[in-house]
Amino acid sequence: MKSEGFNSHSKHIVLKHAIKHKNVSLTCKLFGISRTTFYNWYRAYQKNGIAGLQSKEPQKPQMPNKVSSSVEREILDYVAKYPLDGPKRIYYEFKSEGLDLGESGIYNVLKRHNLSQKRQRLEYSKNKTYPISVKKKKRQAIPFGDQAKSVNYPGQCVIQRIDFIGKFDGVGKIYQYSIYDVYSRLGVVKLYNKKQDIDVWYFFEHKIMYLLKTFNISIDYLLTYKTKEFLPYFVKGNMLIEVTDDLNINHRFVEYEENSVLDEMTDFNRFLVKDFYSYVENKNSVNSFSKVEREFQKFLRNYNFLTPISKGVNSGKTPIEVVLEQSNNKGLNYEELPIWILALLNQKKRVDVK
Structure with missing residues (x-):
């Protein structure tokens, strides 16, 4: 059964099955959905309850290639400190800190500032000393500290x-x-x-x-x-x-x-x-x-x-x-x-x- 064939009630049944059996893989196989679909439903349910499972009108696609001016500053700050890193490396670094930017969006920022090539980034880094200001996700304190x-x-x-x-x-x-x-x-x-x-x-x-x-x-x-x-x-x-x-x-x-x-x-x-x-x-x-x-x-x-x-x-x-x-x-x-x-x-x- 395709995921679009589920209404809010049937989605709720799927979630309850996974919670009861504590086995997401089994639930996905049983109901014929992907794990990605399951977790999309699960996060929607956690945020808004049953209402979050209701079908919504198609939204205009978000443009991952467009970044805000503040994020653009984050990318330039990063380049100043790590000029050897290209778009892909920057993408993974930001993603680990909770910023899921499109790789092509990062590339567009670099290209716009003439930083798409390594030699350009190295030259840029010589004249810039910005501190890294990547907006990190708020991390939950570890109860045992570092000992x-x-x-x-x-x-x-x-x-x-x-x-x-x-x-x-x-x-x-x-x-x-x-x-x-x-x-x-x-x-x-x-x-x-x-x-x-x-x-x-x-x-x-x-x-x-x-x-x-x-x-x-x-x-x-x-x-x-x-x-x-x-x-x-x-x-x-x-x-x-x-x-x-x-x-x-x-x-x-x-x-x-x-x-x-x-x-x-x-x-x-x-x-x-x-x-x-x-x-x-x-x-x-x-x-x-x-x-x-x-x-x-x-x-x-x-x-x-x-x-x-x-x-x-x-x-x-x-x-x-x-x-x-x-x-x-x-x-x-x-x-x-x-x-x-x-x-x-x-x-x-x-x-x-x-």
Whole structure:
């Protein structure tokens, strides 16, 4: 059924179904609508109730290529500080701060001021020193501040980032998308050998959401480590909003100097480089990307299930044990855990006995 065939009453039924079953993907599949359509209805309902679901007369299309004088000033200020960035990079940077401008609109501003070429922007930057004044969305305060010791349970603060690890002989390039829970120190990682293959939110939907459901936990705050190179992989399309809305996650882009809680994930990455990637460089038999992936997942399982935390409030426990403690408090039935998790837990018991 096409989305235009729904009236306000039927739209309301769709929303209630999703809320009841806590599964937007299932609802969209059942009623034959896209996730984008669902979230358009959901946001309209949150804002205006049933009235927001009523069909409206077609409106004149908005012109994303036109920008106000104040936004134009924002773009010029940005160019003054980052002259190497072109329209696409500026578009992603602004989008991460809550300003969803059209890329062509940004280009038109640059062209109008003779700044469409890199050499023109560099020359402009030499004579301009404007402070960046991008109007940022009002960010909700993080209750634990910037101190990891103030995080009190799994899922309260989760960090995600993308890194280029390097180029390895016989293997090629390795890009790493990592998700790290600050309290339990549990790490989930996906490796890519091509930058264009990175699909953050597909992996989040199919892996992270599965783990959240399995362990009966949720994410309160998701902090995305903000770097220019990989910013497009987080803000491209609507998946960032859809996934975080679906899971009721408070999301923030955070730069390193802004929040020292990111030190936790930096330490995790250093550990991976020191204990795994250094091993790969010196291991001649690990000579393809697929072999690196297999070895890495073994290494990560060993870290999450068998390696005790060395310091802090959870010292002596493994990351998975910390997560399961929280799950147990929420009434998790261990018998319902997947077989692969039970097998790894039994492996941990055998190691402890020895």
